[in-house]
Amino acid sequence: MTSPLKALYDKQGFLVVPGLITDENRSALEAACERTVARTREGTWPHRRTVGKQFPPYGEENPDSWGVQHLMHPELGEPAFAEWYTSPQLVGVAKELLSCKEEDLQMELFNLLINPLFHDFALRWHRDDVSEKATEEEEREALRRWHFGVQWNTALYRDTCLYIVPGSHVTPRTPEQRKHSETLMPPDDPFDMPGSIQLTLEPGETVFYNSNILHCASYSTKERRATLHATMGDVNGGSSRARNVLQHGLDWMKEDRFRGGLGESGRAMLDRLLVMRNGAVDVGYSLVG
Ligand SMILES: O=C(O)CCC(=O)C(=O)O
Ligand SMILES: [Fe+2]
Secondary structure, three states: OOOHHHHHHHHHOEEEEOOOOOHHHHHHHHHHHHHHHHHHHHOOOOOEEEOOOOOOOOOOOOOOEEEEOOOOOOOOOOHHHHHHHOOHHHHHHHHHHHOOOHHHEEEEEEEEEEOOOOOOEEEEEEEOOEOOOOOHHHHHHHHHHOOOEEEEEEEOOOEOOEEEOOOOOOOOOOHHHHHHHOOOOOOOOHHHOOOOEEOOEOOOOEEEEOOOOOEEEEEOOOOOOEEEEEEEEEHHHHHHHHHHHHOOOOHHHHOHHHHHOOOHHHHHHHHHHHHHHHHOOOOOOOOOO
């Protein structure tokens, strides 16, 4: 039996869920984000997404940042992040949308998306793990296989940065949509993309989405953003998640001090990721730019 939430998620390629941050989580997460963002901007947290670079490797060139990488890294010293990532409310939705058992969930990425301070920035239309150059047939095949992971954005403050094309997680681009997504440049106007909508998240809302849905994003220096950005996988996908996840460089996740800071179910989720990682060689990067 498919749940109504899962059915809607499968049809649209995304689903907005309110209330996955409790009041208690909220103050801890807000404070942790504030400290983390401050460190990133002052240059003492090196793992960040730099303005000017859309996809990994992000490099160090620009002092301005649009994201913070590796929120659960023990060196960051913010346990609220792993607590929330492994919390029953989040794990519950992830396993429902993946239609898998809790013992099949695989720990993956947990990052933070923030507003740049000095330059507006934007990401081009893309699917996270399918090249813009893919033929229609390659695209169809890649999308058909892509159902072993779920990605989400949880907004601490109102967030209007993300644009998506509902339903595009299962259909190759039309010639017109291809025209708007083959360029490596962000769009002048995201609404030029046929079928696009702007997603608005109110504080505390989460959008779960298939990361191969056609999407782009636009970041303004003037709108405060602190949006938790994460993925979880279903271990039954084997190595299908490897490139998308491991391109972000996760060596720190195999350190004992990380594992030791997790609860029992978190450790089991992590071990499933490490098994996949051990089997993966030379994963490369999903996208350029
Ligand atoms: O800023 C966002 O919400 C989307 C980020 C994104 O699409 C990406 O990192 O690939
Ligand atoms: Fe993306």
